[in-house]
Amino acid sequence: MKETTQSVLLKHLQLKDTCLNIASLAHVDQVDKAKEPYLLHPLWVSMTLTETPYRSVLKRHMSVLSEEEKEYAQCVALLHDVIEDSPITYEDLLMTYHLPKDIADAVLILTKTKGEDYSLYLKRVKENKLARVVKLSDLLHNSDLRRLSRVKNEDRQRRLKYLKSILYLWDEMTY
Numbered sequence: 001m002k003e004t005t006q007s008v009l010l011k012h013l014q015l016k017d018t019c020l021n022i023a024s025l026a027h028v029d030q031v032d033k034a035k036e037p038y039l040l041h042p043l044w045v046s047m048t049l050t051e052t053p054y055r056s057v058l059k060r061h062m063s064v065l066s067e068e069e070k071e072y073a074q075c076v077a078l079l080h081d082v083i084e085d086s087p088i089t090y091e092d093l094l095m096t097y098h099l100p101k102d103i104a105d106a107v108l109i110l111t112k113t114k115g116e117d118y119s120l121y122l123k124r125v126k127e128n129k130l131a132r133v134v135k136l137s138d139l140l141h142n143s144d145l146r147r148l149s150r151v152k153n154e155d156r157q158r159r160l161k162y163l164k165s166i167l168y169l170w171d172e173m174t175y
Helices: 005-026 040-048 054-062 067-079 090-096 101-109 118-126 129-142 153-170
Strands: none
Touching (some): 040 129, 067 129, 090 101, 118 153, 129 153
């Protein structure tokens, strides 16, 4: 049976709604470095893929994605920290929430494990087009020091690390 435009749209809206609900559950009561509700961060990362001035920065990487992959990227953005920062697991994403494997895989790729070498982590992220575009958006947000009320030297050092990571991920499209 052929899906109608309306049924495809409804399916994507339901998928995004599910991902937003998972992110809300995972990040309840969490705050970021700026003391804002943590959920605002994955929302920003997701919205940046399709809106805001940063869209032009990410356009090159978004252009290689199909329409379905663009929808998936927004879901991955909402979920990019849930495995790392909550009890939710990769298996939960697949079995409990019934998310598409491509989304769960990209979220797992974006999950940096404790003690993992950062350069190996970035290499893994760079090899998956969904993870890569989401990580670029994540790094853009994380490197924006305007969010902080007081900028410390460690914030500047972290920003430098993130900017170098953006350059690495931006360089040489590998997909």
